Structures are given as C-alpha cells and as structure tokens.
Amino acid sequence: MSLPETYSSSIPFLALLVSLLAVPLILWSSKRPNLREFWTLLAAAIKFGLVLTLLPGALEGKVAEFVLLEIAEGIELSLRADSFGMYFALIASGLWILTSFYSIGYMRGHHEKKQTRYFASFAVSLSATIGIAFAGNLLTFIVFYEMLTLATYPLVIHSENRKAIRAGRQYLAYALTAGLLMVAGSGLIYMLTGSIDFEPSGILEEGMLGAGGMRVLFFMLLIGVGVKGGIMPLHSWLPNAMVAPTPVSALLHAVAVVKSGVFGVVRMVGFVFGPDVMVAYDLNTILAVFAGATIILASVIALRQNNLKRRLAYSTVAHLSYIAMGAALLNADGFTGGILHISTHATMKITLFFCAGAIIVHAHRENVSDLDGLGRAMPWTFGAFTIGAMGLTGLPPVNGFLSKWFLCMGSLDAGQIIVLCVFLTSGLLNAAYLFPVVYRGFFRTSEKFEGLGEANPFMVVPLCITAALSVVFCLFPNLFFGLFDLATATVDAVLR
Amino acid sequence: MDPWVHLAVAVLLPPFFGALVAVLFPARRTNLPWIAAVVSCGLAFFASVAGLIYAVTEGTVHYHLGGWEPPMGIELVMDPLSAFFCAVIAGVASFVFIHGKTVVERETPEKVIPFYSTALLLIGGLLGIILTGDLFNLYVFLEISSLAGYALVAIGDKRAPVSAFRYLILGTIGASFYLLGVAFLFMETGSLNMRDVAEIIPIAGDSPATVAGLILIVFGIGLKMALFPMHGWLSDAYTHATSTSTAIIAPIGTKVAAYVLLRTCFYMFDPEYVRNEIPLTTIIGFLGAAGIIWGSVLAIAQRDLKRMLAYSSISQVGYIALGVGLASPYGMIGAVLHTLNHAVMKACLFLVNTNILERFRHTHIPRFDRTYRIRMPWTMAAFTVSAISMIGLPPTAGFFSKWYLVLGSWERSNYLFLAVIVISSLLNIVYFFRVLEKVYLRTDGEPYDDRNEQEDLALKREEARGSMLFPVLFLAVGLLVIGLANAFIVTTFIRPMIPDGL
Numbered sequence: 001m002s003l004p005e006t007y008s009s010s011i012p013f014l015a016l017l018v019s020l021l022a023v024p025l026i027l028w029s030s031k032r033p034n035l036r037e038f039w040t041l042l043a044a045a046i047k048f049g050l051v052l053t054l055l056p057g058a059l060e061g062k063v064a065e066f067v068l069l070e071i072a073e074g075i076e077l078s079l080r081a082d083s084f085g086m087y088f089a090l091i092a093s094g095l096w097i098l099t100s101f102y103s104i105g106y107m108r109g110h111h112e113k114k115q116t117r118y119f120a121s122f123a124v125s126l127s128a129t130i131g132i133a134f135a136g137n138l139l140t141f142i143v144f145y146e147m148l149t150l151a152t153y154p155l156v157i158h159s160e161n162r163k164a165i166r167a168g169r170q171y172l173a174y175a176l177t178a179g180l181l182m183v184a185g186s187g188l189i190y191m192l193t194g195s196i197d198f199e200p201s202g203i204l205e206e207g208m209l210g211a212g213g214m215r216v217l218f219f220m221l222l223i224g225v226g227v228k229g230g231i232m233p234l235h236s237w238l239p240n241a242m243v244a245p246t247p248v249s250a251l252l253h254a255v256a257v258v259k260s261g262v263f264g265v266v267r268m269v270g271f272v273f274g275p276d277v278m279v280a281y282d283l284n285t286i287l288a289v290f291a292g293a294t295i296i297l298a299s300v301i302a303l304r305q306n307n308l309k310r311r312l313a314y315s316t317v318a319h320l321s322y323i324a325m326g327a328a329l330l331n332a333d334g335f336t337g338g339i340l341h342i343s344t345h346a347t348m349k350i351t352l353f354f355c356a357g358a359i360i361v362h363a364h365r366e367n368v369s370d371l372d373g374l375g376r377a378m379p380w381t382f383g384a385f386t387i388g389a390m391g392l393t394g395l396p397p398v399n400g401f402l403s404k405w406f407l408c409m410g411s412l413d414a415g416q417i418i419v420l421c422v423f424l425t426s427g428l429l430n431a432a433y434l435f436p437v438v439y440r441g442f443f444r445t446s447e448k449f450e451g452l453g454e455a456n457p458f459m460v461v462p463l464c465i466t467a468a469l470s471v472v473f474c475l476f477p478n479l480f481f482g483l484f485d486l487a488t489a490t491v492d493a494v495l496r
Numbered sequence: 497m498d499p500w501v502h503l504a505v506a507v508l509l510p511p512f513f514g515a516l517v518a519v520l521f522p523a524r525r526t527n528l529p530w531i532a533a534v535v536s537c538g539l540a541f542f543a544s545v546a547g548l549i550y551a552v553t554e555g556t557v558h559y560h561l562g563g564w565e566p567p568m569g570i571e572l573v574m575d576p577l578s579a580f581f582c583a584v585i586a587g588v589a590s591f592v593f594i595h596g597k598t599v600v601e602r603e604t605p606e607k608v609i610p611f612y613s614t615a616l617l618l619i620g621g622l623l624g625i626i627l628t629g630d631l632f633n634l635y636v637f638l639e640i641s642s643l644a645g646y647a648l649v650a651i652g653d654k655r656a657p658v659s660a661f662r663y664l665i666l667g668t669i670g671a672s673f674y675l676l677g678v679a680f681l682f683m684e685t686g687s688l689n690m691r692d693v694a695e696i697i698p699i700a701g702d703s704p705a706t707v708a709g710l711i712l713i714v715f716g717i718g719l720k721m722a723l724f725p726m727h728g729w730l731s732d733a734y735t736h737a738t739s740t741s742t743a744i745i746a747p748i749g750t751k752v753a754a755y756v757l758l759r760t761c762f763y764m765f766d767p768e769y770v771r772n773e774i775p776l777t778t779i780i781g782f783l784g785a786a787g788i789i790w791g792s793v794l795a796i797a798q799r800d801l802k803r804m805l806a807y808s809s810i811s812q813v814g815y816i817a818l819g820v821g822l823a824s825p826y827g828m829i830g831a832v833l834h835t836l837n838h839a840v841m842k843a844c845l846f847l848v849n850t851n852i853l854e855r856f857r858h859t860h861i862p863r864f865d866r867t868y869r870i871r872m873p874w875t876m877a878a879f880t881v882s883a884i885s886m887i888g889l890p891p892t893a894g895f896f897s898k899w900y901l902v903l904g905s906w907e908r909s910n911y912l913f914l915a916v917i918v919i920s921s922l923l924n925i926v927y928f929f930r931v932l933e934k935v936y937l938r939t940d941g942e943p944y945d946d947r948n949e950q951e952d953l954a955l956k957r958e959e960a961r962g963s964m965l966f967p968v969l970f971l972a973v974g975l976l977v978i979g980l981a982n983a984f985i986v987t988t989f990i991r992p993m994i995p996d997g998l
Contacts, residue, residue: 070983071891072899073829073991113944139899143890150889162941165933176889176925180918187902 007057009064012079012134015050015089019043019123019130026123030116037104040119044097047126051086051093052481058086059482061489071139075196078136082198083489084270084339088263089133090481091343092256095350096126098462099251102354105458106247109361117154118245122252124151129256132263138186138196138272142179145228145260149175152257155248156241167240174227174237182224185217189272198267200493202274214281221268222287229261230317231324232294239305239313246357249309254316254349259342262323266338269327270494278330288328292422294321299429306367308356311433312349315392318426319345325419326407332491334410339487340477341403347470348391348400352434354463355385362455368437375441377452380460382441384467389434391470394427399474503547504559504574507582508627510536510543511620518613529612530597536616537590540623544582547574552992558629566629567689573629577763577832577993581626581755584836585748588843589619591967592747595847596740598963599854603738604651611651615744618644622752631678631688634756638674638720641752642667645745652737659732666719666729673716680709694764707774713760714776721753723780723817724787727810731794734806739850742802746809747843751835754816761820762828767997771823781821785916787814792923796930801849801859804927805842808886811920812838818913819901825994827904832990834897837885837978841894844882844971851875851960851968864934871958874965876935878972883928885975888921893978900986 022043029035054064064081071077081089103122107115128151131144149172157168190196192208209217227234238258242249252258269278269287278284295318302314319341326338358381359365363374375382391398394405404423411419454460477484514536518529551557557574560566593615600611621641628634646667650660682688684705685696697706715726722730730750734742761770761777771777791811798804816838819831853859855872869876885892898917905913938944959965978985 069980071980072896073983073986075983113946113949146889146895147891150884157937159943160938161943164943165937165939169929172925172929173922176887177918177922179889180921183899184902184914184918187899188906191903191906 005061006063006065006080008066009054010066011050011054012064012081013066013068015047015054015093016079016127016130016134018047018050019127022123023120026120027116033108033115036116036119037100040100040103040123041097043123044093044100044126047130048093048097051089051130054081054086055090055481058083059485065136071143074194075137075139075190077140077143078197079131079134079140080136080198081134083486083493084266085133085135087339087483087486087490088259088342089130090483090486091346092126092129092133092259094481095251095255095346095466098465099247099350102250102357102459102462103247105456106245106357106361109456109459110245112158112245114158118158121151121154122248125155125252125256129260132260135198137198138182138189141264141267142182142186145182145264146176146179148257148260149179152248152252155252156244158244158248164243167237167243171237171241174234178224178227178234181220185220185224188217198271200271201496202270202272202277204273204277206277206280211281214277215283215286218273218281218283218286221272222265225261225264225268226290227261228257229265229324230258230294230320231265231290232297232317232321235294235298235317238317239310242307242309242313246309246353246360249313250350250353250357253313254353255346258316258320259346262320262342265324266327269330270335270490275330275495284328284330287324288416288419291321291325291328292419294318295325295422295426296429299426299433302433303429305433306369308359308366308368308371308437309353311368312352312356315430315433316349319349319392322403322407322423325422326410329407329410329414329416329419330495331410331413332495333406333413335491335495336487337403337406337408337410339490340406340484343483344391344399344403344470344473347466347473348388348398351384351388351463351466351470352392354459354466355381355388358455358459358463361459363449363452368440371437371440372444373441373446374449374452375438377449378454380454380464382438384463385441386438387467387470389430389438392434393430397471397474399470399477402474402477500546500550500554501557501559503543503550504557504572504627505561506543507540507547507574507586508572508620508623510539511616511623515613515616515620518616519609522609527597529609530593530600533593533612533616534590537586537593537619540619541583541586541590544579544586548576548579548583548989550574551576551579552989567687567692570633571629571689572627573690574627575993576989577755577758578626580832580989580993581751581835582623584751584839585619585622585626588747588839589744591971592740592743592843592847595743595850595964595967598961599740599850600738602854603740607651611648611740614644614647615741617641618648618744622748625752626755629690631681631690631693635671635675635678638671642671642720645749648741648745649733649737651741655732656736659729659736663729663733666726670716670719670726673712673719675716677709677712677716680705680712684709690759690764697765702773710760710765710770710774711776714757714780717753717756717760718780718783721750721757721817722810722813724783724790724810724814727787727791730810731803731806734809735800735803739846739853743843743846743850746806746846747839750809750813751816751839754813754820754831754835757817757820758828758831762823762995762998767823767995777821777823779821780817781910781913784814784817784821785913787811788818788916788920789923792920792927796923796927799861801852801861801931802846804861805845805849808924808927809842812842812886815897815901818916819904822901822904822908822910822913823998824904824907825998826900826907828994828998829986829990830897830900830904832993833900833982833986836985837893837897837975840971840974840978841882841885844878844968844975845886847964847968847971848875848879848882851964854964855958855960861931861934864931866934866936866938867952867955868935870952870955872960873957874959875968878968879935880932881972881975883932885979887924887928891976891979893975893982896979896982
C-alpha cells in the first residue's frame with residue numbers, strides 16, 4: 001500500500017494559531033467580561049470551522065501537511081492532519097464550543113475569580129491540544145505536550161488554596177517527568193533511525209535494539225504519554241486535579257488533556273513502534289496488563305468515592321485504559337473500538353461533568369450522598385446524567401455501547417477471554433458506581449430541593465446537547481463528521 | 497590583504513579603548529563611562545558577528561599582531577568557535593551595561609568611573625582569552641580579566657572583600673596551574689602557538705609531560721569555570737558583589753573557561769586521544785554531572801534569589817562540562833548551544849533580580865508575594881520565560897541544548913548522563929516554581945477571594961524604568977527566538993566548529 005497522499009496547507013497551523021491569537025484579545029478585554037467571552041466563542045467557532053474544512057480531504061485519504069520551521073537540527077516542526085489527528089482535533093475543537101458556553105454559565109454562576117486567566121489558559125490549552133492532534137513527529141508532539149502541561153497548570157491551581165496548589169505541584173511533577181522521559185526516548189529513536197516522524201505501522205523495526213533495550217524504550221515513551229493518559233500507577237494526579245473549576249474537569253480532564261495522553265499511547269503503538277515490533281517484543285502484553293489492571297482497579301476505587309467529581313475522575317481513569325487496551329489488542333476490531341472510545345467517552349464524560357458542575361453551582365452539592373431527590377428539581381440535568389451513565393455502562397442506544405461492542409469483538413478475535421472479562425466486569429462496576437446517583441436523584445425523595453428548579457440555561461443547554469450527541473453518535477456514527485470513517489481509515493493504515 | 501581580517505582585532509580593541517575613555521573626565525559627573533561601556537561592547541558585538549559570518553563563509557582568520565609571524569609573534573585566531581563565543585560575551589555584556597545605568601549610580605555612586613573601566617577591562621580580557629592563538633598570551637589575558645574580576649567582586653556589600661579575597665586566592669591557584677601546564681607543554685613541544693603545539697604533539701608522541709601539562713591546564717581552567725568540586729568561590733563571589741557586577745560576571749565569566757576547555761581538549765589535542773587514552777573528558781563529564789546535581793540541590797536550599805541563581809550557575813556550567821565530557825558531535829553542539837542559552841538566561845535572571853532589588857529593596861524569596869506580579873508584570877513575565885527556559889521546556893532555548901545533550905548521551909550510550917539531565921530538570925522545576933508560586937499565587941493556603949481581588953485592583957503598577965526593562969524583555973524574547981531558530985544556529989555556526997577528530 002502506498003503512503004497517503006499529502007498536500008501542503010496552512011490550515012492545520014491556522015487552526016492551532018487561532019486560539020493563541022485569542023489570548024492577547026482575552027487579556028486586553030479583561031475589564032469587559034462580555035467582550036472577553038466573545039473572543040473565546042469566536043475563536044472556538046473559527047477553530048472548529050477550520051478543522052472542518054480539512055475534513056473532506058482527510059476522508060478521501062489525503063493528508064494536509066504544514067512545515068513551520070526546522071525545530072532542531074534535522075527535525076521539522078511539522079503539522080500533519082492525518083485521519084487520526086483529524087479525528088482527535090474534531091472532537092476537541094467541537095466540544096470546546098460547548099464548553100465555552102458552559103464555562104460562561106459556570107464561572108459567572110459560581111462567582112469565580114480571575115476569569116481572565118482562566119479563559120486565556122483555556123485557549124492556550126486548546127491550541128496545544130490541536131498541536132498534539134496534528135503533530136507530525138515526536139518532537140513536535142513533545143513541544144505541544146509540554147505546552148499543554150504549562151497551560152493547564154493555571155487552571156488546576158485556579159482557586160489558589162492549599163489543596164489546589166498541592167494538586168498543581170503534583171500535576172507538574174508527574175507531567176513534566178513524563179515529558180522528560182519522552183524527550184530521552186525520542187532522542188534514542190532519533191539516534192537509531194535518523195527520523196522521528198510518525199508513520200503508519202511504525203518507524204522502529206525488529207532488531208534495532210535488544211529485547212531489554214526495546215522494552216526500556218517502550219516504558220520511557222509509555223510513561224511519557226501514560227501519565228496524562230492516567231494509566232495506573234501514574235494516575236493519581238488526575239483525581240486531585242479535580243479541584244479545578246468543573247469546565248476544566250469536563251473538557252481538559254475528561255477530553256483534551258487526558259485524551260492527548262491516550263492519543264499519544266495510540267500514536268506510540270501504531271505509529272512509532274508499530275504492530276510488528278509490539279508483538280515481537282511482547283510490548284502489547286505489557287500494555288494490556290497495565291491497562292487491564294487500571295480498568296478494574298480504578299472502577300473499584302470509583303465505587304468508594306462520595307465526591308461526585310472524584311468518582312467521575314476515577315471513572316475517567318478506567319475508561320482511558322479502555323482505549324489503551326484497544327490499542328494493545330492490535331486487531332482491527334479492537335483498534336477501532338479503542339479509537340472510537342476516544343470520541344464516545346468524550347461526549348459521555350463531558351456530559352457527566354457538565355451535570356456535576358451544574359449541581360455544584362445550582363444546588364451547591366458535591367457529594368453523591370447529598371443528591372437525594374435532586375433529579376426532580378433538575379430533570380434535564382439528571383436526564384442527561386442518566387444517558388451518560390447508560391453510555392459508560394455500555395447500554396444501547398448510547399454511543400458507549402458502540403465502542404464497547406468493538407472492543408469486546410476485538411478481544412474475542414484475539415482470543416483473549418481475560419480481556420473480555422475485564423470489559424464486562426468493568427461494565428458492571430460502571431453501573432454500580434453511576435446508577436446510584438441516578439437512583440438517588442430520581443427515586444429518593446427529600447424536602448431540601450423543592451422549588452429549586454433547573455440550572456442556568458448556559459449550562460443546561462450544552463449538557464443536553466452533549467447527551468443528545470452521545471445518542472446520535474451511537475445510532476449514526478458517521479452522521480456529521482465521518483468520525484467512524486476516520487477511525488477505520490486510521491486502523492487500516494496502521495494494520496495494513 | 498583582505499580588509500575583513502581586521503575584524504579579529506576590531507573585536508578586541510573597543511573594550512580596552514573604552515576602559516581608557518571611561519576615565520577621561522573624572523572630575524565631572526557625565527554619562528561618559530556608561531556610554532563608553534555600551535558603545536564599545538556594542539562595537540565588539542557587531543565585529544564578532546561580522547567575524548562569525550566571515551569565518552563561516554570565508555574560513556578562519558589568522559591575524560598576526562604587529563606583523564610578527566607565529567610561532568614567535570602572537571596571532572589572533574578568529575574561527576567559528578571563537579567568533580561565536582565573542583559574540584555571546586559582547587552581546588550579553590552590552591545588554592547588562594544598558595541595564596546598569598541607574599543601578600550602578602545608585603549602588604556605588606562614588607565608583608561609577610572605576611566600575612565601568614574595570615568592567616571593560618574584564619570584557620577585554622575575556623575576549624582576548626577567546627581570540628588569542630598563543631598559550632602564554634592566553635595566560636596574560638586570563639590575568640587581566642581575573643584581576644578586573646576580583647576588583648569588580650570586591651565592590652559590593654560588607655562581605656564582598658572577603659569573598660573577593662577568596663576568589664583571588666583560588667583564581668590565582670587556577671591561573672598558576674594553567675601556567676604550569678603551559679610550561680610543561682612548552683618543554684615538550686618548544687612552542688607556545690596553539691596550532692604549532694597541535695601539530696607537534698602527535699610527532700613528539702605520548703609523553704608524561706604532555707599529559708601532565710594538559711591535566712594541569714584543564715584543572716586550572718576548571719577552577720575558573722567553577723567545575724565541581726572547585727566551585728566553592730563562586731556562590732559567595734556572586735552573592736556579595738553589586739548587582740551589575742554579578743550580572744556581568746555570572747553569565748559570561750565561566751563560559752570563557754569552558755571555551756578554553758573546548759579549545760585545548762578538542763583542537764589542540766586530538767579528541768580521540770583525550771577521550772580514550774587519558775580519559776580526561778570522561779572525568780570532566782562526570783565532574784560536570786556531579787556539579788549539575790549538587791548545584792541544583794544547593795539552589796533549592798537557598799532563600800535568597802541572587803544566591804539561588806549563583807548556585808544554579810554552578811549546575812548550568814555542569815551541563816557545558818557534561819557536553820564537553822561526551823566528546824561527541826552532539827555533545828559539543830549541546831555544550832556550545834548551552835553556552836549561548838545559559839548566557840542569555842542567566843543575564844536575564846540576574847537583571848530581573850536587580851529589578852526586584854531596586855523596587856522592593858530585597859531579594860529574599862520567602863517575602864515575595866503575589867503583589868509583585870501586579871506591580872512589576874513585565875519583569876515577572878521575563879522571569880517566567882527564563883525560568884521555563886532554565887527548566888528546559890520547549891519552545892524556549894533551554895530545551896534544545898538539553899535535546900542535543902540527550903542525543904549526545906545516546907551517541908555515547910552514557911545512561912548516567914541521561915539520568916542526570918532528567919533529574920536536574922526536575923530539580924530546576926522545584927526551585928523555579930517555588931518562586932513562581934510565590935509571585936503569582938496566594939500562598940497562605942486560603943482561596944483567592946473577593947477581598948484579595950479588591951486589594952489587587954487597588955495596587956498600582958510600579959514597573960522598572962525603561963532602561964532596566966528593555967534589556968530584560970529583549971533577553972527574554974531572545975530566549976524564544978533562539979529556541980525557534982536553534983536549528984539555524986546549529987547548522988550554520990556550530991556544525992562548522994566541530995573539529996575533524998570528533
């Protein structure tokens with residue numbers, strides 16, 4: 001099979017740049033909140049539009065490429081909008097629009113301070129995420145990966161209390177260590193192959209390193225991306241980072257940041273090591289063991305969390321490893337399922353976090369045990385929460401069913417009954433930690449919330465949209481943006 | 497004769513002339529000394545950049561002073577390596593001088609003229625060390641710069657004379673070692689000209705005297721460079737000197753020693769020989785690695801910003817030594833690029849330190865708070881950029897020198913150095929984010945609330961004056977530019993430097 005056709009286009013770069021350009025405008029209009037939020041919304045809309053213009057080309061299998069400059073001797077800062085990058089960029093930039101609306105409702109409803117810093121950092125984070133999605137080689141990936149770390153730091157420490165600062169330190173320590181290991185690993189790959197460009201089915205070949213060396217290299221890169229991807233035992237920054245405002249938890253700590261981690265895992269597996277090397281050195285088994293353990297352990301820990309956001313955070317940790325597991329299966333169905341789970345988990349988890357945020361702002365409740373009867377006061381919010389919960393459990397007609405179906409098929413295909421059991425058990429555990437929330441909201445009664453009513457439409461409308469998207473993407477996975485085609489195109493390229 | 501070859505001497509002369517001009521009108525209070533300093537360093541900078549371009553395009557310039565032919569006469573050698581180092585030193589010094597105008601007048605009102613004159617002698621001496629092609633002449637310039645350096649350090653707070661004295665004793669020991677080493681080499685080869693020596697050594701063969709000479713030179717220079725464990729003089733000398741003295745000496749003083757190290761180990765001797773036969777570069781590399789960790793750990797322990805930066809210098813010099821120690825092309829690229837990066841970063845950081853000192857009258861980190869950011873937003877922004885570069889995060893300059901050092905470590909399969917680079921970056925995060933947290937956040941453990949917001953709004957901006965702000969911002973932006981342009985710098989300037997034997 002020939003390499004995908006590439007054409008030169010500055011659109012990937014413009015898509016990256018637009019939210020960076022919004023930053024000075026946001027800072028400049030710090031005294032006029034409405035104007036400031038207008039810039040965010042404008043940037044979000046333009047960014048999504050730019051990404052969309054790349055879609056037809058990507059669906060035809062053409063790759064838009066843009067080389068900005070030579071970033072280090074022999075290595076270019078190159079952006080390539082291949083099918084997988086497009087897939088991630090579409091999800092991140094699309095959900096940013098909804099999150100921006102939601103942020104306005106949340107931040108104002110919660111009377112948060114330093115909103116200018118918040119919106120500015122958010123914009124930088126999105127630029128970095130697009131950069132990660134479109135990164136054409138490891139060094140470009142690292143540049144944006146570190147940029148994302150720095151840009152999300154101000155969001156984690158937003159409230160500036162002791163807990164937040166501690167979470168921020170932990171986050172930096174984890175993420176920057178990871179980045180350094182990735183730098184070291186990329187250095188080795190560069191010395192070995194003379195190239196660190198992502199290529200479908202990998203740039204490393206068997207025999208380049210001994211078995212031990214290859215495994216060490218794999219661990220370096222896996223830790224590098226696995227920290228952001230929350231693979232146990234590297235996950236513990238994530239639940240603590242929930243001190244950030246809820247829209248941050250929703251978009252960054254359920255979609256952009258953590259997904260760039262697992263996006264990185266898939267990139268490493270499919271585009272750096274490649275299926276052959278993965279199998280030859282048992283690297284897929286290593287990945288599967290860590291991912292499987294994470295899925296089960298994180299789900300069990302989630303059961304014990306009373307704080308709703310922390311419960312969701314542990315659930316995120318578990319679901320991120322679904323994606324890693326899908327990549328580790330290394331067959332068509334498993335890989336497809338893993339990649340699909342990036343988008344399906346994104347819409348479902350963002351819905352759940354949006355609901356949690358609406359509950360915090362409107363009903364001032366953070367703990368699951370305090371939610372009795374709230375569903376009657378906030379039916380839309382809890383309705384959306386129910387849809388999200390169904391999806392994560394894997395029930396049709398929510399899109400979680402779709403990705404989980406592929407994952408299960410993939411594990412059967414690979415003859416991995418243990419993996420199948422992991423997925424099924426985790427489905428049950430999902431139900432066990434999410435449905436109590438639904439049950440308390442709708443079926444328990446309490447006097448406390450009478451006449452409370454629904455939250456601000458700025459928050460309720462986005463969360464209903466994401467819930468609706470979750471259903472639509474199950475029934476018509478190709479409907480709007482050809483997400484399913486992009487996923488299968490990626491799989492074809494990697495496993496050709 | 498091609499007129500451009502005079503660039504070699506054009507780099508060297510302005511600082512010495514400037515030093516003389518500065519003392520012309522001692523009776524009147526004029527800006528003359530300051531102007532002389534800025535202009536002469538600026539001229540030296542432009543001459544070195546022109547010389548660098550000339551050396552890269554046309555080849556190395558050998559300039560025979562007074563028309564005397566080497567090896568009897570003294571020659572100046574302007575090749576890519578020396579021109580590059582001259583450009584770094586003169587460039588950084590010009591910015592520090594621009595910044596120094598008001599600071600020097602306030603800190604040492606009685607000694608403005610001697611300050612600029614001595615500082616220019618220091619710069620002239622350093623440029624001389626770099627340009628000369630003669631081993632003994634190098635010693636002369638070394639002494640010129642060192643004596644000027646001791647004097648500059650001694651103009652400082654109450655404890656400055658003591659630290660200057662210590663610096664003097666150790667510096668003299670270093671210089672004596674160097675001279676002794678030169679004597680050994682002279683005995684063996686009968687020549688003081690570096691090119692000559694380089695040609696004779698392989699013929700003269702492997703003799704203990706040559707090896708001893710090289711080792712003595714390296715350790716004498718290592719002392720000047722504050723290579724671990726010979727770094728003891730540095731922290732006190734930097735801490736107690738006046739702000740501008742430190743800002744002049746710290747970014748560039750140790751770099752020149754690093755240059756001599758490169759010159760002797762890779763150009764005068766055969767790099768293969770130095771690496772394999774003596775394992776001298778390996779020792780330098782290990783000392784550098786130890787210095788990286790030790791300096792970072794001590795930097796974390798400091799409560800004073802200036803002292804913290806001084807210890808961080810010890811650690812950063814370690815990176816350069818580590819690159820030299822790798823004795824590989826990427827290692828050398830990393831070392832040379834880090835010289836440039838660290839000079840710019842450290843100059844920027846010390847100037848920020850001065851701005852803080854001028855505004856708040858102290859640099860005691862525990863007393864920093866979030867009002868600093870509101871009162872001096874641009875200074876703090878510059879601090880943040882240089883801190884990020886010191887940690888080594890892309891796309892700032894600091895990341896890329898680390899990248900090349902990482903490549904070099906893999907090239908030599910030196911896993912220890914790799915680990916050191918990773919660990920030291922983590923330590924850098926600790927001591928820089930400790931300051932950043934103080935400056936940007938409410939750190940008493942309570943959440944940022946309405947009252948804080950009111951307080952913050954009531955604060956007025958009290959940014960440093962233009963002459964102190966411009967150099968800081970320019971250097972900070974420079975870090976980003978160097979970072980993005982590093983590939984250009986490496987391929988155009990640093991690649992041609994790498995000697996054949998490496």
